[in-house]
Amino acid sequence: MIKVKCKYCRYKIEKPRWEHIVAQIRRDGGNIGKNICPSCKKKGLRLDWGD
Ligand SMILES: [Zn+2]
Structure with missing residues (x-):
């Protein structure tokens, strides 16, 4: 899984593919x-x- 988090707030997503991110x-x-x-x-x- 690819994860993206924000270092300033609580935003966070996790997806299997980059296109989905x-x-x-x-x-x-x-x-x-x-x-x-x-x-x-x-x-x-x-x-x-x-x-
Ligand atoms: Zn943020």
């Missing part, structure tokens, strides 16, 4: 390309690709 963050109102958190709108997204 991108789509979910866009749907939530953020932007993974610009590292914008959908919840707090700060540049706080942190990626964890798992193993």
Whole structure:
């Protein structure tokens, strides 16, 4: 699973595929390309690709 967390707030998602991460963050109102958190709108997204 790929995990994305925000270091400034409690926003957190977990998806099996990168495309799902991108789509979910866009749907939530953020932007993974610009590292914008959908919840707090700060540049706080942190990626964890798992193993
Ligand atoms: Zn945030």
